[in-house]
Amino acid sequence: xxxxxxxxxxxxxxxxxxxxxxxxxxxxxxxxxxxxxxxxxxxxxxxxxxxxxxxxxxxxxxxxxxxxxxxxxxxxxxxxxxxxxxxxxxxxxxxxxxxxxxxxxxxxxxxxxxxxxxxxxxxxxxxxxxxxxxxxxxxxxxxxxxxxxxxxxxxxxxxxxxxxxxxxxxxxxxxxxxxxxxxxxxxxxxxxxxxxxxxxxxxxxxxxxxxxxxxxxxxxxxxxxxxxxxxxxxxxxxxxxxxxxxxxxxxxxxxxxxxxxxxxxxxxxxxxxxxxxxxxxxxxxxxxxxxxxxxxxxxxxxxxxxxxxxxxxxxxxxxxxxxxxxxxxxxxxxxxxxxxxxxxxxxxxxxxxxxxxxxxxxxxxxxxxxx
Numbered sequence: 278x279x280x281x282x283x284x285x286x287x288x289x290x291x292x293x294x295x296x297x298x299x300x301x302x303x304x305x306x307x308x309x310x311x312x313x314x315x316x317x318x319x320x321x322x323x324x325x326x327x328x329x330x331x332x333x334x335x336x337x338x339x340x341x342x343x344x345x346x347x348x349x350x351x352x353x354x355x356x357x358x359x360x361x362x363x364x365x366x367x368x369x370x371x372x373x374x375x376x377x378x379x380x381x382x383x384x385x386x387x388x389x390x391x392x393x394x395x396x397x398x399x400x401x402x403x404x405x406x407x408x409x410x411x412x413x414x415x416x417x418x419x420x421x422x423x424x425x426x427x428x429x430x431x432x433x434x435x436x437x438x439x440x441x442x443x444x445x446x447x448x449x450x451x452x453x454x455x456x457x458x459x460x461x462x463x464x465x466x467x468x469x470x471x472x473x474x475x476x477x478x479x480x481x482x483x484x485x486x487x488x489x490x491x492x493x494x495x496x497x498x499x500x501x502x503x504x505x506x507x508x509x510x511x512x513x514x515x516x517x518x519x520x521x522x523x524x525x526x527x528x529x530x531x532x533x534x535x536x537x538x539x540x541x542x543x544x545x546x547x548x549x550x551x552x553x554x555x556x557x558x559x560x561x562x563x564x565x566x567x568x569x570x571x572x573x574x575x576x577x578x579x580x581x582x583x584x585x586x587x588x589x590x591x592x593x594x595x596x597x598x599x600x601x602x603x604x605x606x607x608x609x610x611x612x613x614x615x616x617x618x619x620x621x622x623x624x625x626x627x628x629x630x631x632x633x634x635x636x637x638x639x640x641x642x643x644x645x646x647x648x
Contacts, residue, residue, distance in 0.1 A: 279613060283306075284307040287354045289358065289359040289366075290313040295360030298439070300329060310334060314338075315338075329617060332619065348376070348379050352379050363398050405429075407466045511557065512573055514548075517570070522536070529563070
């Protein structure tokens with residue numbers, strides 16, 4: 278079930294953006310098989326939410342038989358996902374030059390931090406480094422404090438895994454019309470820069486300053502920021518438009534004023550004093566569901582229990598673990614309930630048989646210590 282039913286993807290086990298990309302494709306119905314490093318025994322991956330929805334095959338890729346097994350899977354795939362440093366797949370003799378000969382229609386997806394080219398391509402790094410290089414990290418945080426790292430959501434997942442999932446669907450669609458595959462070079466530096474497109478436009482127009490908390494969307498404006506409540510919990514306000522701002526002022530009992538950049542700091546202090554007068558839940562009873570552009574700031578325990586999230590099934594439970602549900606929602610081809618993450622190599626035999634290997638071939642791979 279799902280809109281990507283029939284799409285076949287080979288994923289080479291990695292961390293962060295690669296698994297997130299594979300999870301997104303599997304969530305939408307793609308048949309994904311994950312090739313993990315060969316281990317002496319599997320481990321319980323029940324809490325590795327990014328690994329849901331696809332089987333794991335533990336293969337020794339340093340052997341000729343392991344590479345032949347991988348190439349056989351690739352020959353029947355629409356796409357491949359790999360998240361190693363540049364050159365690793367080539368050293369394994371599974372680079373695009375070999376795989377595209379084996380399968381000329383293959384979309385070969387590569388996700389790295391710095392990209393396959395450029396002076397930093399071989400350097401180590403993580404999400405915080407990639408979003409720093411794009412300008413995104415500098416823009417987030419308090420005016421006089423340090424830049425604040427927004428978890429690893431911007432680089433690894435938004436500018437990385439999600440971008441690669443989009444690119445793979447693009448590549449597969451093009452290959453179905455042209456008959457030719459291609460290589461995707463997805464760099465998290467590029468993807469994060471793409472996410473900041475609107476901000477760069479505002480900067481060029483003179484409507485965005487480099488100083489944090491001085492702009493429309495970075496906490497500088499009193500109508501678009503977080504406020505602390507009497508119980509030391511928080512609410513988020515996003516009343517940018519004047520009509521919504523008017524509703525906010527009326528609901529909180531504030532004196533309606535025309536906020537401009539010169540008065541943003543004093544206006545924010547004024548509203549902070551008002552929000553500090555009640556608890557978060559009290560403000561929810563007054564503002565939630567109105568046109569004040571309001572939401573409570575929920576933690577990871579609270580968010581799955583919120584009535585709106587429960588009504589939309591934004592979160593689901595898989596073997597006792599809370600997962601964000603597959604998204605978005607489709608009217609005619611809704612995705613199935615995700616399969617729980619499994620231990621490394623737990624599905625090797627069944628997964629290979631599902632991809633066309635005979636039971637005899639699978640036994641031979643196990644006896645040869647390849648699988």
